[in-house]
Amino acid sequence: MNHIKTLPTLLKGTVVISCLLSLFSVNVAAKEGDLQQELKIAAVSQRADIxxxxxxxxxPVKITQGTININADELRAFSAENGQTKTLVAIGNPATFSQEMDDGRIGTASANEIRYDLATTGLLLTGNAKLDQSGSQVTGNVIRYNIEAQELVAESTGKGEDRVITIIQPENFQTEEKPKQKLPQIPVKKQGNQ
Known part of the structure; x- marks a missing residue:
């Protein structure tokens, strides 16, 4: 009998998990073509360690690539010897990242350090990390997000009150309500005049 009582709880858990997955998958489709655009970096000064x-x-530093915008106090751009790996490390208080999604909404991220790997389209947010999409948010000490694959991992230090916090706005998980079925009416015989 206990397994029957737990079914509604399991179904509610499944709905919450589905909402979390849809929060950062359906709405977070990155703007088509951003990653094929030129990368522009505007800064007060630069120096090269060849x-x-x-x-x-x-x-202040401002990086743009299509609809992607990164703002930081300092930016370090690394390239591997073979030229295959290119990484941008934005440092700020906080450094910020934003990108327009295919649906026109803006997705934002902020952290003390944002590491953006251009080859894998991966974001690594470290220190006071926050990812925001349509008012729904994930916060933690570290957030890993792959823009192209739309995969998200958030972690906390696990110390004290430090936790990963997820806030989902109601419009992101409400489903259409099915109309309530009417019960069939049973004809009632009147007594008296028949």
Whole structure:
């Protein structure tokens, strides 16, 4: 008998998990073509460490690529010897990331450090990390998000009150309500005049 009572609880849990998955999948489709656009970096100054394949930009720094915008106090751009891996590390208080989604909404992220790997389209948000889509949010100490694959992992330090917090706005998980079925009416015989 206990298994019957737990079914509604399991169904509610499944609905919540489905909502969480849809929160960062359906609405977070990155703007088509952003990653094929030129990458522009505007800064107050820059210096190159050619030996280590690194350029350091001092800010404020603004990076744009299509509808992607990154703002930081400092930016470090790294390139591997083979040129295959290109990474941007934005540092700020906080550094911010935003991108227009296919549906026209803007997705934002912020953290003390944002690491953006151009080859894998991965974002690594470290320190006071926050990801926001249509008012729904995920916060934690570290958030990993792959823009192209639409995969998200959030972690906390696990110390004290530090936890991963997820806030889902009602419009992101409400489903259409099915009309209530009317019970069949049973004819009632009147007594008296028949």
């Amino acid at each position: 030996k280590n394949n690194q350029i350091i930009f001092n800010g």
